[in-house]
Amino acid sequence: SDPGLMVVETPQLRADAARNLERILEAARVVFAEDGLDASVADIAEQAGVGTATIFRRFATKDDLCAAILEREVETIAARAHEAAQASDPFQALADFISWGVERFIADRCLCEAGASPVFQRDQIQELVAQVTADIQRLLRRGQKEGTIRRDVVAEDVGFLLGAVGNAGLNLER
Secondary structure, eight states, rough: OOOHHHHHHHHHHHHHHHHHHHHHHHHHHHHHHHHHOOOOHHHHHHHHTOHHHHHHHHOOOOOHHHHHHHHHHHHHHHHHHHHHHHHHHHHHHHHHHHHHHHHHHHHHHHHHHTSGGGGSHHHHHHHHHHHHHHHHHHHHHHHHHHHHSSSTHHHHHHHHHHHHHHHHHHHHHH
């Protein structure tokens, strides 16, 4: 066969595979957000317009797919926490972060359920959670130093509050 064809076909295959992966991840985000950890791979495949075999070629298990979605979500939360930690008004930044976070939890059943799941304990996700915790702790310390945030509040309290209020809101929405 002509080696020149491989150079032309390989990027096309990679582009198709990349598009399929993005469709799978977006479909999984939507289905997991709606159905939580009980979401079915068949529903995700249907939403993505691919076969389940295509999903399982990329992700060995449903938990692996769920972990990929959670990792993306926690990356978004980490970016927002980092932004909040840099804000000039720690109290307002904390209030804004909590309001934003509660909305995310209410809109995402999987995010609400994940905290009690072994998927959440995966190294990549825990590293991101540690970043969020460190940034929120920095934000709290600044607010505590200014006297606008209670001295006994710790970053883990913020995470607990987000999960608790998000779960309550999610249950009211259903």
